[in-house]
Amino acid sequence: MKLLQCFLSKSRLILCSLLIFSTTGTVSSVASLLITSTAVAQEETKLGDRKTRRTPALRATVYEQLARAQSAGDAGNVEDAIAILDLVKSKADSMNSYERAMMYNFYGFIYYNEERFDETIEAFQAAIEEQPIPVSFEQTTIFSLAQLSMMQGQYDKVVGYLERWESLNDGKIPPKNYILKAQALYQNKQFSDAARYIEEAIVNHEEAGFLPDENWLTLQRAIYFEMKEPEKVKDIIAKLIRLYDEPKYWIQLAGMYGELGREKEQLATMEVAYQRGFINSASDTYNLAQLYYYHGVPYKGAKLMEDAIASGLLEENLRNLKFLGQSWQRAKEEEKAVPVMQQAAQMSDDGKIDAQLALLYFNLEQYDKAIDAANVAIQKGDLDNIGNTHMVLGLALYNTRQFARALDELAKAESFAGSRGAARQWSKYVEKEKSTYESRLAIEGAP
Template sequence: YILKWFAKEENPKAEAYILAATAYYYLENYPEVISYTSRALPLIKTPPLNWYELLLAGYYETEDLDNAAIVLENIVVKYPMRKKYWIQLAGIYQRLGKDKKALAIYELAYSKDFLKKKQIMQLCKNYLYFEMPYKAALVLEKEMATGRIDSTLESLNMLVDAWILAQESEKAESVFNEIINSYNDEKSRLRLGQLHIENEKWEKAVDILNIELESEDLTLISKINLLLGIAQFNTENIAEARISFTQALSDKSTKEQAEWWLDHIKRKGEKT
């Protein structure tokens, strides 16, 4: 009936095209949904949101993400306070491999306070991906302080990674200590010890690494013993360093380095 009517009508109104598009949507004929909706939109100065949604549905169903992105771009311009479309647009950009555009949309949405916890975490991951660790750290720190993001092991590890990449060692150290105190996480203990050694804070490295370990991970234990030995050596606790390096011989990941240090201690002793 609709097709016959269109054949007789010289200048169909926009609403008629939308009526046809809606009928085709229920018939699951999505190419025709796109065709009729696309003809309706230019006929109205400010098309209703549900018209754009109809066209968007057609593109989604036909997996035409490029055109779906164009529709969403129009929606966020014409209806900027509709939160979900910002998130959809960022998601489509990511699926299309347009990660920089996705980041820009996430940033705009964050500035409008549209993002929930999951999207804020994604924003921070995007910052890290594009080598903007300082921005990632600031957002994470702020959102944890407000309680919108929980201080979980995952979020704290992301924050510490951001501070390290931003070369903010003292801030990274503070977060490491929070992780260790809250979660007794021995991998974080290892990383903090390594950070202290990189910054030649030998005494701090000894303090953080010289504990009785609960882990059954032999590789982790050996790495901690290796770093502890290096810190002890540099605080001139040679006897303790020798013990730590000897314990680090037990795993292949640290054996070669431990042997080098033990040989170094031996050669140093022979010279004195």
């Protein structure tokens, strides 16, 4: 895009507009200047109750030289354009303040088009140092300096330029000024001041019958997020959804509900996003599956995880397989959980998943497999509650009539506080069953 746009009309009027990308990524016109070669009278600018400012006119001879520089710049002959302006500058003593300001302004436009931003700023600063100059011209140049300072990360200067602009203004402050000031204050971590200006800009814009720009609301959201006001952040995101309905805002709204501890609204928002096709990333898919799990609908979470792994959206790694297996298990779908947990156990260096797999086998009355899985779990180690694993192993051994080994494992379970009580009760029961079984065998074996 050509950032310096100047158009020479048949009436010998030249319009120059400097277009600058703002920090929000939008293009805005930050300076516009109308010059006429026939202006010879002095300009009078009334500043409210302040004194009238009288400014000299731009003479035709100076205008013609500036127009030549502009034509050279438009043709891509930047050095020629600067050389012409240098020639004009050599006669600066014979020029009035407005003419010198216009000369520096043209330097600034040409430098900007070449992305020579430091020189652009110097030229515009020189332009506004020339006095008297028309108020509108001074304000336009000051606002350009504020935008350029924002691009350069000089946030204190942004605020200073905008305050100077306001001191010249007679009437309402445009929203764009408050937005730029809010951006600078936000970058300077002056969040409460930034909040005040962004709020005023949005309110004034809405009262005038206009919708706030999407980037204004995202800036406002960022400010209140830094101020740790999640309720306001939530409300702003809800407004973004009403006005712009982007998928990312649904995910952000769900996140804010989670931060506020409103888990039901979090799940409902994520489910709406899922139904509308907005859940497309691995992280969002996993988060939704977790919400299903913790809100008592693990089957939905397991199905979501299973489909995402099958499609390649989620990796077939230890974390995902473990959670998928746990989801099937909690959904009382043990048979679906077993192959997933087997795969996860093979990837795991510790015995935690093998311990879960042993319990699954036990519940499915596959006692031999439960014994094998429990032994692997104990061998791998690093278990959260090794006593419970010894107890599962003991009960699986009991069900295969290996009473002595079962009692040994239950005795080991008794040595851990978390499983002591249950292990003692089961030990007594197994002792009785052992005695009964041995007595029956003795009777059956008697002649």
